[in-house]
Amino acid sequence: MDRREFIKKSLLALALGQGAPSLLSRSALAAQSKSRILVVVNLFGGNDQLNTLVPFRNELYYRKRPNIAIKREEVLELGARGEKLGLHPQLRPLMSVWDSGELALLPQVGYPNPNRSHFISTSIWHTADPTRKQEHGWLGRWGDLQDDPFCDTFLGGASPQALQGDLRTAPAISSIETFSIRLPRGFEEELNREIRRTRSGTAEEVRRAMLSLRGALDKIGQLREVKNQVAYPDNAFGKSMADVARMIAGGLGSSVYYTTLGGWDTHAAQPPRQAELLGYLAQTLAAFRQDMRAIGRDKDVMVMVFSEFGRRVEENASYGTDHGKGGLMLVLGGAIKGGLYGGEPDLEDLDDGDLKYRTDFRNVYASALSWIEADARSVLMGDFKPLPLF
């Protein structure tokens, strides 16, 4: 069954089985969802590469991290394709993805003249511009060229810079469940009247925010009946990815979904903290892949995970690590060519105590853009050779 057929059938089942109004099925069918989807996960705070993709055969790693290194016997070995590296034990749910060749590991991704500030480095990743001249996001620049206000969707409070364009910003939906308007009688009618009256200055900007809220309410309301096919971990990131899956299943039509998982700024007591977060990440991504398989979309979806930088090689006095440079990216999906894109890190050849970057993140973005059939050259404002990720 092809995808459109699948959506038609499932919406029909939905319309009949759960007594949804026919308007629902009609408007959902009208949604022109593109066939390929990019899901971006931003690990905010700077995830430590060395304790995620562990160089467990390297003595120097254990010497530089006497207290916080991942023990050899706990590391999940990646086998011959993984060189001499292994994964953090909390990433076990991703091992079957690795074994089936659908998980790409990209160590030491970064950019020239790295910056160790969270906000500057985040902004560089979001604008895809290390010279920091661009104000708009890389996906924002792409979104400016699209007709559909829901060409991309942010799962969370307010869309990050990556999704901010000159003409539009991705709608921010924190959750499908809570996204409904509950106003006393008369207020909603008044709101609809006020939305039509143009203003100037900041009041006009607020009116436009109301307009896009109004549009989003109508669109997201249609998704409430769509259910997940698998259970997700009961935490904010799990819920967020569960909603991404529902949006895909319900035919919202976004080509890009973007969400975040914060808390990676592990200056102190890193081991338990990072383990917890890696657990959330791996369990949720595994559930999401399963969900996509259940609705027949797994080969259409690329998941890309990044953090603004990696961390210092040597641990600090607080059982943590300070801000570093090159970091680890993960890409996974049913059509992804898994494997290690880059070798073992050189712990002797450091840049002021940090891993040097080896792959420019814009090469990875170029792959992600060509996945959604976007013109990588115009979005990235330069030629960046895509990695052969699919």
Place this chain on the structure above:
Amino acid sequence: MPVRFGYSEATHLLRRAAARGRKEEALELAEMGLEAAVDSLLRDPVPAPAYTTSFTRNERGPQLQQITRLWLSHWLTTPTPAAERLALFWQGHLTSEYRETRAAQGIDFYNQLATFRALGYGPYGQLLRAIAKDPVMLLYLNNAESRKEHPNENWARELMELYTVGPGNYTEKDIQEAARAFTGWTVRLKGNQRLREAPATVPFEFVFRPEWHDPGPKTFMGRSIRSGDDVLDILIAHPQTYRFVGRKLLAFYLTPEPPQALVEEGARVLREGGTREMLRWLFTHEAFYAPQHRGAIVKSPIEYVVGLLYAARQTDPVLGKGDEKAMGRTLAAFAAMGQIPFDPPNVKGWDGGMSWLAESPFLARLNLIGALAGREVGLDLEVFMDGASGPLSLVRPEAQLL
């Protein structure tokens, strides 16, 4: 040119300075005339009620509800509300996240708020020195664990990037040297009590541990220094600090993108006279009342809730029916709107501006109107928004503006 100061200007001044007000107060300010009105708003703050708790050190969620309730009800009742809006500014500028600062208790955050209130109007250097030794900050940016063997750079970096001179005005080496200088600045529980045994009412206090400190010579911003105090001296003397902080104050009180000439002048007043003098200068400046700067700022969720509850003559900051779960619901609403008191999303604080009005946070705000159902008759929106004509006005764009 002298500023024309009538009722309309008084509502604008009151809304900007205090984020709360009603018609009779605006009339009173207009009656006083500009200078006296500004002086009256910038009076020394009345202290907030003391905080105690019977919750344990592990029950930090309920403590956050308690200090939020205490703070916001103080904001709703104090005769000096402008000091509370300024304390909110400092909370978003000299940030510490409640969620991330796990050893600290409600009392520690409440004490930090008291510091913002007590020193908020004074010289910026004085406030910064106090915050550099504030237990919440020492715990939040990990300086409390920083030792000479492996200095922790978190505080040193954010001190320069976010609290003083801003990006581009220091090097990575300056961060590393400053981190060495601050080693040994740490905390202990008051009376040296033990963490496991102390009740949640026992706050942390600053302590200097010489055995953790790196006493060697260091070079910071081209100067030879030894201690953390030397680092603070240099940053407090740096003119860029006042441009950086002054711009943020103007974005908070005037317009998101303040004109460069005003930033320069404001920075000078801030440096020479302190924050109160800068606010006095701004509030009596004709630019402050210019049409393009009126309604130019989007209310933050805290300002929105305080303003709305005050307009409804409510003194307890709970939404909906006032049962035992009310404060939990209130905090959940703040989370949905994107601003939990005492808990900015990251060390940079709240982004503010139009980000408050992204789809989900904006929806959460509009849904609050339902919490006022049945009390529309007594609602006084004269100061809350420009051009109000009854409760239905709350769905107008203008209701979101400060």
